[in-house]
Amino acid sequence: xxxxxxxxxxxxxxxxxxxxxxxxxxxxxxxxxxxxxxxxxxxxxxxxxxxxxxxxxxxxxxxxx
Numbered sequence: 001x002x003x004x005x006x007x008x009x010x011x012x013x014x015x016x017x018x019x020x021x022x023x024x025x026x027x028x029x030x031x032x033x034x035x036x037x038x039x040x041x042x043x044x045x046x047x048x049x050x051x052x053x054x055x056x057x058x059x060x061x062x063x064x065x
Contacts, residue, residue, distance in 0.1 A: 045053075
């Protein structure tokens, strides 16, 4: 039971946690299926896009050290 919401019972909390978990998994499944469709259609990143992505990470990492 939350101090901010004393009217709620503790039995509601596991249900809410379960609902949030299902929502998260639902989002992940939808994004995975979307990515599979893109791959099936041959929609992959080009070598230039991949290099650009990793160069940005490399630059950001070097700035932080």
